[in-house]
Amino acid sequence: MCVERASPGLGASAAGYPQGVTELSAVNRIRIEVDRDLCIGSGDCVDSAPEVFALDDEGKAVVLDTDAAAVDDVVEAARNCPVTAIFVIGEEGEIYP
Numbered sequence: 001m002c003v004e005r006a007s008p009g010l011g012a013s014a015a016g017y018p019q020g021v022t023e024l025s026a027v028n029r030i031r032i033e034v035d036r037d038l039c040i041g042s043g044d045c046v047d048s049a050p051e052v053f054a055l056d057d058e059g060k061a062v063v064l065d066t067d068a069a070a071v072d073d074v075v076e077a078a079r080n081c082p083v084t085a086i087f088v089i090g091e092e093g094e095i096y097p
């Protein structure tokens with residue numbers, strides 16, 4: 001399966017992270033990824049955390065600002081995704097799912 005994920009941190013791996021691991025956000029120290037193949041554009045994540053998520057021109061969720069809400073609120077938004085398309089990654093690995 002072709003998995004395309006949207007993350008604002010892509011390409012920012014110059015800070016000593018291993019290849020394939022992108023940088024974590026400055027405040028929350030997390031990375032949020034949206035699997036665009038899974039996303040059905042329901043908008044639940046946007047309703048849950050509108051500072052963090054938005055829908056793009058294709059009706060798919062994108063990450064606006066990883067640090068615009070508390071980690072718990074980001075995880076709650078991810079939990080509200082009906083198709084589990086949102087992945088929250090922290091320093092120790094995946095926080096959700």
Ligand code: SF4
Pocket residue numbers: 034038039040041042043044045046060061080081082083084085086
């Ligand atoms: S809640 Fe899930 S399916 Fe709905 S827009 Fe957000 S990422 Fe896409």
